[in-house]
Amino acid sequence: MSGSESTEVQTSDDMHIDIDKLIRDGVLTRDEGRALEHSQQSDSGGAMRMEALPETRGTEDSEDKDSVKEAATKHKRHWVRCTRVCNQRCTFCLDSMNHDGTMINTDSLKAYIALGRKMGRERLILSGGEASVHPEYIELIRYGREVGYEWIQTVTNGMMFSYKNFAQRCADAGLNEATVSMHGHTAYLQDRLTGTPGAFVTGIKGMKNLIATGKVVVNVDVVINKQNYKHLPDIIEYYYNMSIREFDLLHIIPFGRGFDEHRHSLFFDLNDAVPYFRRAFEWSKKPGVYLWTNRLPVPYLEDFERLIQDPHKLTYEFDGGRHNFESYLKRGLKPDCWGERCDYCFLDGACRSTMFPYRNHLEARTFPLVQLDSQQAWPSTEAQWVFEAQEPKRVILTARDHADADRALEKVGFNEAPISLKLDKGSDLSQVSTLARVDRVVVSSIEDANRALVGKTRLGDDVEVEVLLDREIASWLLARPSTLKSWGSRLILALQDHQYLSGSRDTDPEPETLRKLARQGARLKNVPECVAGGKTEPHDHHLLHASMLDRAGHLDLDKYVHHYIEHEYYAKSLRCNRCDRSDSCGGLHINYLRNHGFSILRPLDEAGQELADAGSFEDITSVLKKATEAHDKRQRKEVIGKHTPDARVRVALGDLRLGGDA
Ligand code: SF4
Numbered sequence: 166m167s168g169s170e171s172t173e174v175q176t177s178d179d180m181h182i183d184i185d186k187l188i189r190d191g192v193l194t195r196d197e198g199r200a201l202e203h204s205q206q207s208d209s210g211g212a213m214r215m216e217a218l219p220e221t222r223g224t225e226d227s228e229d230k231d232s233v234k235e236a237a238t239k240h241k242r243h244w245v246r247c248t249r250v251c252n253q254r255c256t257f258c259l260d261s262m263n264h265d266g267t268m269i270n271t272d273s274l275k276a277y278i279a280l281g282r283k284m285g286r287e288r289l290i291l292s293g294g295e296a297s298v299h300p301e302y303i304e305l306i307r308y309g310r311e312v313g314y315e316w317i318q319t320v321t322n323g324m325m326f327s328y329k330n331f332a333q334r335c336a337d338a339g340l341n342e343a344t345v346s347m348h349g350h351t352a353y354l355q356d357r358l359t360g361t362p363g364a365f366v367t368g369i370k371g372m373k374n375l376i377a378t379g380k381v382v383v384n385v386d387v388v389i390n391k392q393n394y395k396h397l398p399d400i401i402e403y404y405y406n407m408s409i410r411e412f413d414l415l416h417i418i419p420f421g422r423g424f425d426e427h428r429h430s431l432f433f434d435l436n437d438a439v440p441y442f443r444r445a446f447e448w449s450k451k452p453g454v455y456l457w458t459n460r461l462p463v464p465y466l467e468d469f470e471r472l473i474q475d476p477h478k479l480t481y482e483f484d485g486g487r488h489n490f491e492s493y494l495k496r497g498l499k500p501d502c503w504g505e506r507c508d509y510c511f512l513d514g515a516c517r518s519t520m521f522p523y524r525n526h527l528e529a530r531t532f533p534l535v536q537l538d539s540q541q542a543w544p545s546t547e548a549q550w551v552f553e554a555q556e557p558k559r560v561i562l563t564a565r566d567h568a569d570a571d572r573a574l575e576k577v578g579f580n581e582a583p584i585s586l587k588l589d590k591g592s593d594l595s596q597v598s599t600l601a602r603v604d605r606v607v608v609s610s611i612e613d614a615n616r617a618l619v620g621k622t623r624l625g626d627d628v629e630v631e632v633l634l635d636r637e638i639a640s641w642l643l644a645r646p647s648t649l650k651s652w653g654s655r656l657i658l659a660l661q662d663h664q665y666l667s668g669s670r671d672t673d674p675e676p677e678t679l680r681k682l683a684r685q686g687a688r689l690k691n692v693p694e695c696v697a698g699g700k701t702e703p704h705d706h707h708l709l710h711a712s713m714l715d716r717a718g719h720l721d722l723d724k725y726v727h728h729y730i731e732h733e734y735y736a737k738s739l740r741c742n743r744c745d746r747s748d749s750c751g752g753l754h755i756n757y758l759r760n761h762g763f764s765i766l767r768p769l770d771e772a773g774q775e776l777a778d779a780g781s782f783e784d785i786t787s788v789l790k791k792a793t794e795a796h797d798k799r800q801r802k803e804v805i806g807k808h809t810p811d812a813r814v815r816v817a818l819g820d821l822r823l824g825g826d827a
């Protein structure tokens with residue numbers, strides 16, 4: 166944070182938060198301070214983790230489980246770090262650099278706990294270091310209850326609760342939930358991974374004491390790493406037999422002590438883990454059992470798509486390293502973590518593979534696509550200048566109507582770039598053909614498409630009509646094959662991107678509907694060839710929207726992350742690496758895949774025919790072997806390939822994105 170920036174935040178109810186003081190008191194790190202500042206704008210209330218609400222436990226139906234989980238993630242949380250010390254020394258600790266052996270002052274902690282309530286937070290989460298070693302820990306629980314939190318949770322290694330009296334006093338003070346970090350089901354595993362002899366025995370004893378109070382819900386965090394991934398199904402079974410019903414499976418990430426000191430003993434090839442993962446994930450189908458995954462690359466969740474982490478979790482991840490990412494976007498300084506860690510990093514899709522190229526495009530003025538509104542509100546003339554300095558291949562202009570577009574086009578430069586004109590529903594189309602450089606109109610209703618393609622208002626033959634496809638439009642067209650045929654090849658049907666899963670569930674056509682439309686001759690956009698059953702139009706990737714720029718003309722981090730989630734977060738199956746189109750195909754938007762599953766992706770051969778065993782994910786060893794062979798074959802033939810120097814690694818990282826010019 167630069168010295169010139171204000172660190173005093175005013176909340177909606179006129180409360181002032183002195184972020185600097187919170188940092189000075191040791192309550193927050195600098196990044197946490199910045200995250201708090203931004204959470205005041207988004208009111209997100211902190212990171213998502215295992216948060217099933219107690220009154221809905223025991224639900225058996227998958228749909229119900231989804232709604233329980235969704236409700237849980239909406240619970241506004243207030244994370245409070247109580248200590249900078251821990252009584253374990255976990256090999257993969259992400260927080261070790263913050264440990265200086267001190268307890269945070271109780272008055273400062275109470276002030277911060279009270280602040281969370283004033284900010285409308287409902288759930289207090291006491292964490293550390295190890296929170297339970299704070300000398301006033303029980304008083305902090307009691308105080309949380311006093312200021313009105315609905316639910317008080319702690320994140321702990323469980324050791325302190327091995328003292329029965331302590332566990333009971335915490336429960337009596339108002340503790341509702343304990344999330345216990347247990348990375349093994351044996352003393353050998355747990356003690357070794359936590360660097361603490363006795364960690365397993367005391368942790369288990371602590372869990373049993375908490376359960377025995379009858380007041381505290383106990384659940385388990387597992388950090389998945391090289392030493393325990395083969396035991397993951399057994400670990401879940403062990404704790405299930407102890408009556409634990411909620412598990413958060415956290416994939417090891419290349420930060421902190423784990424990467425610096427124990428890389429070789431903790432990091433592993435995810436492909437080797439697939440059979441164990443699949444057995445572990447089966448537990449999520451058991452009535453009353455809730456599994457959450459954390460930072461696990463999405464292709465490894467094929468057939469278990471309900472376990473894919475909400476894409477909005479990315480906003481918290483970027484918040485956690487805000488100074489790094491903003492330094493990169495504003496000054497071009499690569500994040501501290503950049504380098505060999507990137508190949509292991511769950512943020513690669515959003516960070517190195519997309520954010521880096523975005524900045525490169527902005528600097529080099531080479532964004533292939535730019536989008537602006539006719540009434541674009543510029544944060545500054547500098548931002549406008551940076552935007553207009555781009556040399557795009559296409560401009561997307563959003564306008565109210567023809568006259569509005571006409572006025573805007575007088576100002577839009579970009580040399581000779583063709584223009585896609587996105588008009589409000591029901592706009593007058595009669596004059597659109599007269600607008601210079603407009604070779605495509607984008608509409609969102611059948612009526613507008615009809616007016617653009619037939620009758621008196623028909624646009625010239627050189628103007629294409631892109632229809633934003635939804636279920637209703639798709640059904641209407643499918644029921645009228647002759648209309649679809651008469652509208653001809655100027656019509657493009659674009660599957661839409663959705664920021665939320667519910668958007669896809671509520672409005673997107675089914676994969677089978679897309680295929681039927683393609684069979685009837687429709688040109689589909691944003692749909693991979695295997696789903697359409699034939700050639701399709703490319704997606705508008707690498708698009709700079711004017712609103713993404715800040716006053717200085719840099720990419721605004723928050724706006725970039727939201728743009729990524731909505732428009733760039735595409736994914737593919739592990740099986741895709743067998744597909745002849747793999748190197749040029751970006752897959753499907755994450756929310757369409759969460760909705761319909763990866764199984765709709767069916768690898769193709771050179772002729773575009775589905776491979777005979779395209780859909781099987783059961784025999785994963787053979788899938789991966791064939792994927793490697795197919796990839797090697799393509800590499801030998803030097804077919805594109807440049808984007809993915811090692812496609813196995815890229816697939817392992819998940820969120821495959823093209824344009825890897827970072
Ligand atoms: S991908 Fe980004 S966040 Fe991850 S290690 Fe590389 S620079 Fe850091």
Ligand code: SF4
Pocket residue numbers: 693694695696737738740741742744745746747748750751752753766767768769
């Ligand atoms: S790479 Fe995957 S998503 Fe793309 S066409 Fe092939 S199977 Fe389909």
